[in-house]
Structure formats: structure tokens, C-alpha cells
Amino acid sequence: MAGNREFFNRRLHSLLGVIPVGLFLVQHLVVNHFATGGEESFNNAAHFMESLPFRIFLETFVIYLPLLFHAIYGLYIAFTAKNNTSRYGYFRNWMFMLQRVSGVITLVFVAWHVWETRVQAAFGAEVNFQMMENILSNPFMFWFYIIGVISAIFHFANGLWSFLVSWGLTVSPRSQVISTYVTIGIFIALSIVGVRALTAFI
Amino acid sequence: MQETKTKTVRFVISRQDTPDSAPYQEEFEIDYRPNMNVISALMEIRRNPVNVKGENTTPIAWDMNCLEEVCGACSMIINGKPRQSCTALVDQLEQPIRLEPMRTFPVVRDLQVDRSRMFDSLKKVKAWIPIDGTYDLGPGPRMPERKRQWAYELSKCMTCGVCLEACPNVNSKSDFIGPAPLSQVRLFNAHPTGEMNKAERLEQIMGDGGLANCGNSQNCVQSCPKGIPLTTSIAALNRDTTFQSFKNFFGSDQI
Numbered sequence: 001m002a003g004n005r006e007f008f009n010r011r012l013h014s015l016l017g018v019i020p021v022g023l024f025l026v027q028h029l030v031v032n033h034f035a036t037g038g039e040e041s042f043n044n045a046a047h048f049m050e051s052l053p054f055r056i057f058l059e060t061f062v063i064y065l066p067l068l069f070h071a072i073y074g075l076y077i078a079f080t081a082k083n084n085t086s087r088y089g090y091f092r093n094w095m096f097m098l099q100r101v102s103g104v105i106t107l108v109f110v111a112w113h114v115w116e117t118r119v120q121a122a123f124g125a126e127v128n129f130q131m132m133e134n135i136l137s138n139p140f141m142f143w144f145y146i147i148g149v150i151s152a153i154f155h156f157a158n159g160l161w162s163f164l165v166s167w168g169l170t171v172s173p174r175s176q177v178i179s180t181y182v183t184i185g186i187f188i189a190l191s192i193v194g195v196r197a198l199t200a201f202i
Numbered sequence: 203m204q205e206t207k208t209k210t211v212r213f214v215i216s217r218q219d220t221p222d223s224a225p226y227q228e229e230f231e232i233d234y235r236p237n238m239n240v241i242s243a244l245m246e247i248r249r250n251p252v253n254v255k256g257e258n259t260t261p262i263a264w265d266m267n268c269l270e271e272v273c274g275a276c277s278m279i280i281n282g283k284p285r286q287s288c289t290a291l292v293d294q295l296e297q298p299i300r301l302e303p304m305r306t307f308p309v310v311r312d313l314q315v316d317r318s319r320m321f322d323s324l325k326k327v328k329a330w331i332p333i334d335g336t337y338d339l340g341p342g343p344r345m346p347e348r349k350r351q352w353a354y355e356l357s358k359c360m361t362c363g364v365c366l367e368a369c370p371n372v373n374s375k376s377d378f379i380g381p382a383p384l385s386q387v388r389l390f391n392a393h394p395t396g397e398m399n400k401a402e403r404l405e406q407i408m409g410d411g412g413l414a415n416c417g418n419s420q421n422c423v424q425s426c427p428k429g430i431p432l433t434t435s436i437a438a439l440n441r442d443t444t445f446q447s448f449k450n451f452f453g454s455d456q457i
Binding site: 005006007008009010011077079080081082083084087088090092093095096097099161162165166167168169170171172173176 | 282283368370371373375376408409410411412413414415416417418419420421424425431433434436437438439440441442443444447
């Protein structure tokens with residue numbers, strides 16, 4: 001792979017964004033949605049996830065390592081672009097810019113979110129409904145979470161669109177237009193799931 | 203119409219004396235003539251290089267050649283959009299007409315840029331069909347007429363640089379080759395004889411600064427003056443390089 005490291009890295013970056021990081025995002029949002037069923041229902045679901053066997057390995061290989069690579073290489077990609085939406089205000093160019101902006105917002109959000117929940121859990125705190133209720137009772141944190149969750153979902157949905165292009169699955173303009181509609185649908189559906197879960201804590 | 207009322211055309215031109223000096227703006231006002239294009243206006247200014255303040259100045263430097271939008275030499279930024287100045291008709295432009303060089307490329311002087319990197323890229327991707335042998339290789343395979351018509355659209359590329367100028371990923375921080383040479387890979391890989399070097403071209407664009415740097419902003423296809431389906435070419439090459447990389451890693455055949 002020495003000759004085409006950049007090609008390999010870019011493709012790996014695109015793949016990891018969907019599998020496993022994107023899939024993990026969907027799973028996480030779905031599990032959070034248990035919160036709409038009340039405190040007990042959320043705590044049961046969270047407890048089930050916590051008590052999965054080989055948890056540390058699952059976390060490391062499904063979340064930490066892929067996410068770290070995606071985040072660090074993504075930052076490099078974001079900062080090598082020279083955005084020009086003021087001169088070229090086309091839809092896809094806006095998506096290109098928003099993909100980079102939402103990526104950076106998501107990274108800040110995820111870093112804070114991991115610190116506040118998973119790292120605190122490692123220090124002995126218990127991650128449950130109560131914890132999230134406490135965090136989200138602060139209006140600033142509530143909006144921080146809303147923005148973070150929506151930008152993560154946008155980044156995933158739009159990233160799925162460019163994943164399909166980057167791997168050569170959607171080649172024709174028509175297939176790219178249809179996959180735009182599909183990914184907009186995914187964005188809206190997951191946003192409803194994510195926001196419903198957040199509002200369930202307050 | 204505004205032109206008939208004032209009978210002049212106003213230009214705001216970005217100028218630069220040497221490749222390294224700072225750019226500055228200079229305004230010009232010239233008499234209106236029917237059917238003027240940006241080039242005929244620039245020629246008019248060259249005939250009498252006096253700016254709007256009445257000062258004598260140097261004539262403006264720009265590139266031009268064919269004057270019918272097939273050579274790509276006269277590309278510049280006209281009212282914010284990169285395009286050919288030969289087909290930029292004064293009657294269709296909002297005034298003052300603002301001219302700038304395409305700064306994605308090194309500026310030589312005023313509106314003149316050095317597009318060498320594009321021609322170097324064409325060499326890199328072997329944008330030609332090798333037909334020379336030490337003996338007569340005979341006639342090559344024939345190309346179906348429908349395919350020839352399709353390929354003709356890709357062959358309209360005039361290396362003008364507009365797509366590189368529009369691309370957010372072609373800039374001084376990245377060494378992205380840009381859309382135009384990538385589409386040429388698709389063109390020459392589609393040719394029955396050119397196809398014999400398909401893997402070589404794909405390997406080249408799988409290298410650093412190659413195809414994978416595309417961020418799908420799709421500005422190129424919106425900006426191309428020849429309407430070349432650049433993003434379709436890029437997506438098609440994404441597919442070809444996916445197969446090529448699998449072949450390289452898992453397969454045993456060399457091409």
C-alpha cells in the first residue's frame with residue numbers, strides 16, 4: 001500500500017464512516033429512544049448495552065479506533081479544503097462545506113460527550129437516565145446536545161451519499177439525485193429519533 | 203438599455219505586474235460598440251491604455267488564441283465566475299465588468315496565468331493512445347459508433363482550467379490533480395486501443411494527489427463551459443479504481 005497511501009486512507013476513511021461508525025450511531029440513537037418509554041425502559045436498555053460480553057473489545061474495535069481514524073483524518077481533509085460557496089452557491093457545494101463544518105462540530109460534541117459519560121463511567125459514575133436528566137436540565141447543554149446530535153446525523157446522512165459516490169456505487173447523475181433524496185430521508189428520520197430521545201430527558 | 207444611454211462600458215480589472223508582486227485594481231471606461239466581447243474590450247484598452255482617472259498605464263496582459271471557445275487559453279474570472287473571455291459578451295454582463303485572473307494557477311501578469319500543471323497532469327495520466335511499435339502493428343480494433351459519439355463529449359475538454367478554479371479541493375494546501383485530467387483518463391480508457399494501458403492510468407490516479415482527493419462538491423460539472431460530465435467521469439473512475447485496488451490486493455494478474 002506504500003505507493004497509494006492516500007488512496008487507501010481516503011477509501012478507509014469513507015468506509016469507516018459508514019461501517020462501523022455510522023452503524024454505531026444508528027444503534028446508539030435507537031437505544032437512546034428507549035428514553036421516550038420512561039426512566040426504567042431507558043435504564044434497562046442502557047444496562048443491557050453495558051453488560052454485553054467483551055465490551056471493552058467491542059468498544060475498541062467498533063467505536064474507538066475507527067472513530068479516532070475517521071476524526072483525525074477527517075480534520076486533515078476538512079482543513080485542506082478552500083470553501084467557496086459564496087462564489088459557487090450550488091447545492092452540492094453547500095453540502096461539501098456543511099459536511100466539513102458538521103464534522104468538526106460533531107468531533108467537538110463527541111469529545112465532550114465521551115468525557116461526560118464514558119470517561120466518567122470509567123471513574124465510577126453510573127451512566128443512567130438520571131445522569132442524562134442532570135446534564136440536559138441545563139438549557140445550554142440541552143442545545144449543545146441538540147446541535148451535536150443533529151450535526152452528527154447530518155454528517156452521517158450526507159457522508160453516506162458521498163460514500164456511495166466514492167466507492168463507485170452511484171455513478172450516473174440520476175442515481176446520485178435519487179440517493180440524495182434517500183439520504184435526506186435518512187437525515188430527517190434519524191433526527192426525529194435523536195431529538196425525541198433528548199426531549200424525553202427533560 | 204443602459205449601454206445606449208451611457209454609450210460606455212466600465213471595467214474593473216485586477217492587475218499584477220510580476221508573478222510575486224501584490225495585485226491591485228484599475229478601472230477603465232471605453233466606448234460601447236455593438237456585439238463587443240471581453241476580448242475586444244481588452245483590445246480596445248490596449249489600443250489606448252488610459253485608466254478611468256485619465257492616467258496613462260500599461261496595456262493589460264491576457265492570453266488568447268482561438269477566439270471561438272475551443273482552445274481554453276483566454277479563461278479568466280468574469281464577474282465572479284471563471285469562463286472564457288472570448289464568449290463573454292458585454293451585452294450579457296452586468297457592469298462594471300470585473301475581471302480577475304484564475305488565481306488557482308500561478309499568475310504571470312495581470313489576467314495571464316500559467317496552466318502548466320494541467321499539461322503536466324495530462325502527461326502523468328498518459329492522456330494519449332500509444333500506437334507506435336517497432337513494426338507495423340496493423341489496424342487497431344474498431345470502436346462502435348455510439349461509443350465514439352459518447353466519447354466525443356469527453357474529448358471536448360480544452361484544458362481551460364475552469365474546473366480546477368471552481369474546485370474547493372484544488373488549492374495551495376492540496377496537490378489534487380483536479381477534474382479535467384481525471385475525465386481524460388476515462389476518455390482514453392474507453393478507447394479500444396487506449397484500454398490496453400487502462401491499469402497504468404488507473405494506478406497513476408490512485409497515487410498521491412489523485413482521484414481520491416475529490417470531495418464531491420460537484421462545482422466542476424456546474425462550471426465546465428463544454429458541459430463535460432466531469433462528476434460522472436469521477437464516479438465511474440471511483441468504480442474502476444475500486445475494482446483495480448481489489449485486483450491489486452487479492453488478484454494475481456498484472457494488469
